[in-house]
Amino acid sequence: MSRVVVVVGASSGIGRATARAFAERGDRLVLAARATTTLAEVRAECADVDVLTVPTDATEPNALDDLAEAALDRFGQIDVWVHTAAVMAYGRFDELPERVFDQVVRTDLLGAAGSVRVALRHFRVAGAGTVILTGSVLGHITAPYMSAYVTSKWGLQGLARTVQQELRDSPEIRLCLVNPGSVDTPVYQQAANYLGRFGRPPVPVASPQRVARAIVDCVDRPRREVSVGRLNVLLRAGFTVLPGVYDVLVGPLMRAAGLSGRSVAAHDGSVFAPNPVGEAVRGGHLPDLRQLVFGPVGAVGAALRRRLG
Template identity: 35%
Template sequence: MMKEIRLTGKTIVITGASSGAGYAAAIEFAQYHTNLVLAARNEAALEEVAAECRELGADVLTVVTDVTDAKAVINLANTANDWHNKIDIWINNAGVLAAGDFDVTPIEVHEQVIKINLLGYMNGAHAVLPFFKTQKHGILINNISIGGFLPVPYGAGYSASKFGITGFSAALKGELTNWPEIYICDMFPAFLDTPGISHSGNYTGKQLKPAPPVYDPKRLAQAMVKVANNPRSGTFVGSASLILKLTYALFPGLTTRLTGAVMRKYLKMASPIAPTSGNLFNTVNYGMSPYGGFGLAGKPRAHRKYIAAALAVGLVTGVWLTLLKR
């Protein structure tokens, strides 16, 4: 049985803490009177999150950090460790999305998505693992999403980055088998009601919305707290996440084709919008909150399980119809 960890007084680093899941995680961990080190590119937004966390009883330090800059991430780790002479938990969370036909989307956009999503997580792990090894304990939480196992048509760079994180994390787990008190924990949430999709690079020419069911980011934050108390290798957040994992594992080709068909149908009907690089290369000053306004705020709702079940039935039905046509 894994050792239970008390969160009070623990030093926790969260990247991408200025909005979305990172913001939600900061608020959730703050309630346990932790020492929070919040990192992101947007200093003003970070300070707003920090103020809210302090009101909840946390001690908070903000460090403006671009996770694509390895030296900046090393500075983040050094600063966090110097603050309370330890780093107990590091949450790799900073991430971006870019949507559009692969060959239409500028290659520098794909590169930036990979730099932030994949290399940013690698930079985080590379910076914190020496501290974990010196301490002989620590928890690295990777917020990967269902994109870590489910391809996203019209988001090829995103898929490359998320599949890359899954492989990178698996390799780390193999390396660290002789360090029993160092845990690598992967989170696979389904679609979340965060501003991330509003901040995304968009080269589809159409307004984007997350596919239902859309989950409260607080649910992911609560799952992170559970993992911090009882580390586990992989955690699926939301019924749809596990259902999609199983569906893709059983019918990878068909699931990918169906996902692409759904995306094309949505893009055909969606409202037009001008192309944008979103927050890929520079921070933005809109939508800096945990929620994106795409779902229902507050506690998880039971009816979402039924939505997830309907999603599963639709996928399975599509698979069987395709098979029968052969």
């Protein structure tokens, strides 16, 4: 029999790709996100399976409990709970409005914690189940101008590790953390921005479908942590082994590869409310080969010259 899979954050990016991937397997789906109109679109994309859509803001009190109850009322069980919901904000920490910083952390960390809490409550009763969280390589390293997102992902890393330790006495209940690097999703365009320049995913950029495959694979082959991204290991090694060098290079690299040349006025993006117009699986981030080769190289060279001279 097919599994019942809850996907929180199913309206865009990795979550939307994940919903499609589970639908291709024939699993029954409970799709949750803030935007009702976009959820209807995703439901149509997964029309070959039984789908329940539940408009849900993971930061609202009792919203995730209500989501679980809706899933149980419809299907009688929950086998897999996937949390992909996330928002992002760009800006120097001291220039980012406190309300924006707090809401990013509330969504990306506390919302995920709420999903884990609700899912485990039901899996403890059932005796089995899989929770899958979407973290980031930024849960192991840092990058300037993304303080709220980095704080959330470091917190999520700690939460996952702690819960995994607490589940050692329940081998049929698994928590998996999937950590992608740069991914071609709309989250960068949808981000709040108080930096004055649009953000973008630094190359190399993975597809959301690749991350979705890793998430689906965790159901069949549960692992504590899965990394998706060719440079993730290198970045983590540099951050840990050569912190001084990392700190010299990360700013210039971020400005060259993680920010575009397009200026933008300060705005809150989708941090407080969804923007259905901007929601899709992919973000359209096709790397410029000249920027790929010469931008980061020039930035690194300039940083080293300043360091040495």
